[in-house]
Amino acid sequence: MVGMNVEVNFVDCCLKVQFQQEYSNSSSDNIETIYKFVIPKTTTIGDFYAEVGGRKVHGVVQEKGEAQDTYDDALSSGLTSYIASKEEDVSFNSYSISIGNLAPGQKSKVYISFMSVALNKDGRYIFYLPPELLPAKIPVSGCCNIEMTEEVEDVYSTVGVVNPIKNLVEWKLIYSSQPIVIVVTTKKFFQPKAILEYDENTKSKALMITATPVWKDLNTDLIESQVEVIFVVDRSGSMRGSRISQTKQALNILLHALPPLSRFNIIGFGSSQDWLFPESKQFCEENIHIAHEKIQDTNADLGGTDLVSPLRRIFSKPIDIDYPRIILVLTDGSVNDRNGTINEVRRNKEQCRLYSLGISSAVDKTLVNGICEAGRGEAAFVINDSEIEGTVMSLFEKAFQPCTRNIQIMWPENTIQYAPKKIPPIFKGDRLITFGLIEGEIGEYVNIKALDPMGQELDWSVPVEKGNGFLRNKLAAFEIIKQLEADNENNEQTDTKMKIIALAKKYQLVSKYTSFVAVDDQVDTATNTSLKTIKVEVVKPLCNDDFSEDETETRARGMIKKKKKAPKKYDKRKKEKKQEDISEGFQRSEPKQKMVELEKSEKKEEVFERKEKEKERKNSSGAEERKVNLEGKNSNEQKSTLVKAQKFDGCWDIETMCGFLSISLEEIKKHIPEVSEGLWATALAIAFLELYLSESANTWQMVAKKGRAYMIKLLIKEKSITPNVSTQECADLIEKAKAFLKLTKSN
Template identity: 25%
Template sequence: MKKAFIFCIITMLFVLGSMPAEAAYLVYQNGTLPMVRQKVKVDINNQVAVTRLEMSFYNPNDYTIQPNIRFPIHEKASVQQFSLTDSEGNVFAGTIEESNKATQVFNEAKAEGMMPAMAVQKQPGIFETSIGAIGPKSHATVMIEYSEILTYSRGNVSYLLPFNVKQYQEPNLETSAISVTITDQKEISTVVSLSHDIYAEKAENGTWNVVFEKNNYLPAGDFRLNYDVKAEALATNFLTTRPEAGQDGYFMLMLSPAEIISAEDIAMRDIVFVVDTSGSMSGRKMEQTKRAFDFFVKRLNENDRFGIVAFSSQVNTWMPELLPVSDENRKVAGAFIEMLYASGGTNIYGSLQAALKLFDQSEGRTRTLVFLTDGEASTGITDSNTIVRDFNAANTAQVRTFTLGVGSSVNTVLLNKIAVENRGEALYLSENSQNIDQELMAFYESISTPLLVDLALDWGNAEVSDVFPKTLPNIYQGTQLVITGRYKKGVSADITLTGFLNTVKQSFPVKAVFAEESNENLFVSRFWAKAKADDLMLQMQTYGQKPELKDEVIALSKKYQFATPFTSFVAVSTTPVPQVSQQAAARNNARNEPSSARNTSAMARPGASSGSAPTRTIVRRTEAKSLSLWGATGFLPIGALAVPNFRKARQQARGKACFANQRVLMGAIEMYNMDHNEMITEMNDHVIDDLVQGKYLKAHIVPAEQDCCFGSTGPLNQDGVIICAVHGCPDMPFDANTDPAVKEQVRMGKFYDLGNGGVVSGHVEIRYEGETWFTRIWNSWLADVLNLLINVPLFIIGLVFSLYLMYAILSVPFKIIGGIIALFSGKES
């Protein structure tokens, strides 16, 4: 019967920053469903990577499951395709719909007996999608395709694929394959991977092909690929697409600074660090922030001038004016930062005004303010509009302002407004992050070395519109500036980028061809649409949600097929999936399971016994109670430890030996099943002989006790386990506390008698007999009487001894003190 799926609703949030690398995995209510195959195809064209990832999963259960796929991508990446393929090759692709309509489709499908599924972003950069259903013994393959702009630093381009599958599962993948094609307008000199052994080959046309493939392999680390390109002082990539001649085209311009710089190439800068030291910053948050700000000071450039402002209810300025960078000033600033502590309220207004007063009107210097807080204004002027209005009015020096918010209590509207209206950016960090200091350091590294400031673009004879970002940021070392927009006519244009370096105007010409008509680089149109949607979303986050802005975001999302908080991917199949619950599957297995075997539906093996097996009764003698020495516990504190229970230890050792035998046998069966199509699914009288003959076992299993009988619960080629009728299994050991009904239930079925080398079935019974008259009297009352006669006096003696010993120990300090007093008294007299 054709398996069918309804797949899925994906909600993508747009935020700044980068994400931790995690691998894909499939989870459901009873645990984790491992991946069996992974195939990745990556096309990198002029630093834009399109990753097509196929992940195959298998449901080994007898019931239908509804798992969730979780996969991380870069937060600025754009998911452009998403589909699910069932075991028979039927593909169900997703399309973009408004969230309300997607929810309606979901509910209607559910009412019609389909298997609807929804997915939301669980955290920034990670989306989770529920598959409608994977039927029993069925495969499912998920395809995700997303595009992203790769990071560029000093001539090196890097690509990262989350590939640490070992973090989420133990079974190896049958196949793990990655193929990468790299093309670039600039010459590619080298391609390397420091994480995996790759095969890289350069084609005649300059394209590089990279291959990594392994079978029976469990990836334990992310896949990282780096390649070097030769570029001029300012590396540029210019891409266009115009699929419809009658419509405006799309362009993308990437600008990267020089690979090698000297101190003279760094812009002179005035920078002020403002740090919140209110009471809510106490503890680990304060310590990590201090560590990060100390790092900021140590990373200052030699031509910088700097200042520090700390604030809580009051504002504390480190120095009344900006100081040049020197070893002495760094040392004094570090001491000031180290002395900061958290207390009081949050005077945001006063701290911002104090910071602006430190800047002067010196020419040829770029000005930067870094402001960090974890809360809302609570002291002084607290109205957000007043704070922003007065800050903008006082910012006559055109200070570029970066705002950093820590935790969920920050006033994001306030921080966004300050950053947006003062040519900066807002960055938000999780309060639960264990590495706040590392994230702050990474942020500062990205702005620590300005190379070109106050940028402007002259588009020449090209007619462009809707260019993003609207305000060009500075160019910093190790960063890349990406500009996207639309154009009207196909022309060849001379674009000029201008900026300033220490009062000297710098100009960089860019040769650009705006195509009249082109179906290449179609991802550029989606990148432009996402950039515009991001800008609209930022406006709504800063100035409030407006219906016309929301409608425009939805229209962009539906036209260019990418997800937003207002839209979702949704797909519906037409065939319902057979619904088999876990409880129903268990009942069916119990109903179909005969007394002579546990897995009649399992694949038969040649040579397996087909006849009935005899019932096994294990006869044991009733053992006499042992004398105990619980009275020794009176000799505290070591008495209880000095009397071992040898019988219990012996029983535990036998159980552990039996469990070790089970693990060895299970490992041998797993290796056998990997090498054979006809697998071992249950214990029978041929299993151990076959394993020994096939060299999967060196010798026959030596039982921990003569009466050990091994059986199996569930198919051994799937999720079944081996269990002993006497000791149980590691997950369910049999001891005195085990429910007899549980033991009785487990002992029903088929077991292999390790001692006699045959199969017993129907029932494994343990019967106690051979009790003598003395044992009967001893166990009934004589052992208890002797235990009391021995242990009561022993306990009293031990208790008296322990009290005396405690008195002697406690009196020693007093005797010493008394002796010292007597000694001094004697000297005085």
């Protein structure tokens, strides 16, 4: 590759990104160039053609096997040919582009167009192009055309110049050490839109519906979050001592801060992985007990710091859209493959929101900030180990944002297909985007129904605007293909496969079963020389230590050359051999498990850990027996005991509080107001936290909030009162509990 140009087209929230890559064969041999890259799973190839000697050679989508045969036939006939395919490895959205029989001295330009929906966040449309998708030593020029049906308020770009009317960004000859980021802010971003687009080429219509929910007057105590939370905890050797001890204490509290309807898992990582459950489990008393036992036995004993492998395994698990996925990463060092880890999160950003706590001054801040930016979350950092607990709780609270759920689109009757079939919850600042293929005319409005974070019904009537073009049609077909591929993932149904192929061929899209292929039949490049294959991998979906030392050095230069024997007119190569040749050197392998033994010089830290472990066992057993004497306990032990005693739904029971406070059940019952025992016990627990443990409030606030939510809902049920009245009665009950605690202490 000797040159590259990038052309970006913003069409509302839709993106078309065209790469123009120039190849030149300066050798004395015919060459085959294989260009491999990984792009987000929300993206596909929607156009592909080449320019050779001033002629355009247009690509056409064929069934994958047919396209490979077309390409191989062209090579064996001595013709220059091109193919763009999606790789078989489902762990990555990996593609390869091959240019075969490029003759000595010949130049060729290849045009690849990617289609996707732009990232939408807080009133902004965002285009992000990572440097890994650009050639390392070749300057890149390009432009971004902005076509919005909404009025553009501002355009920000990390490269080039924005023109005065804010519809064009241009840049020239930049190098790819930094990402290219373009942010478009419009004045009516939060207004729901429905655009019906007619595509002249396919004679089809697509309806794109977008909306960004806005809520007012939310009572956060009444919001019920239903999420999947995965804690990913660094257990490398550097986490020994106070770091792992503080992290374990934070995990015990985090568990009880989880919403009652949650699913959860805990994963330790180092050179190897340690999963609490093979799959995330429902939050309940039994699973809390299992998790506490696991945390108690957790140590910093997993060796190095390989984060990309557990993340890759998480992303391979299917998501349940009724349980939005939240990942919380806690780490104190640098990982084996920083860029690979960040790219892994970015490719799967639609699957989750990722938050991370960086521990110590030695932590890789670029990594922590990078995975959070890619995962649409936030990062936090602590220098002192004593701050871990409070900081991670504050970060965790940010992860539980309200969302709009149970979203239903009232699609017109003449909608042929639409996607997604089931719409995931939409968080604050995010945007609903859905597509349907339409046959004929539709009405003037489309209705959207949903529930706000408090369960109140929402109903939008969105006017339909008319538009022309092709991008919304292609994206509609792509979203439907993704839906069909997901439905067909475990059972290869022939009918579904044929539907995917038919859609991909009609709308000219690369898919699991289709490829673009182009053949220049005007130039015969047959020679007596052998064919050299040059493989260029732009984004390596592997960790650095997956390669041998020599192989890593070769790949760092960006290409591998391999010589093959060939007759004057190439024999048709078998499909199996071709695929083997193309993939050679790019096979994915799991990182080798490297267990690091603790050295003898670390015995002092081991003794410290054993003492901490014994201390936690005593706390745990005391909580289970519910016979707790507070005398002689420090505030940290009191907090740990009280938090562990909270039930999964947010309440405390009266017997637990009797044991914790060393007060008889008879004495407590004498002072119960006209409420149930569970309400009074929960009020006592929250009152104790606020009265006697206020200095560590940042570590237990979410636990107390969960207890208040339990009380408010139960008061509404028991007394048939409004949420506002219930909230006030909850506060009054906690004040009565404080008065009781003060009285018992004075006596």
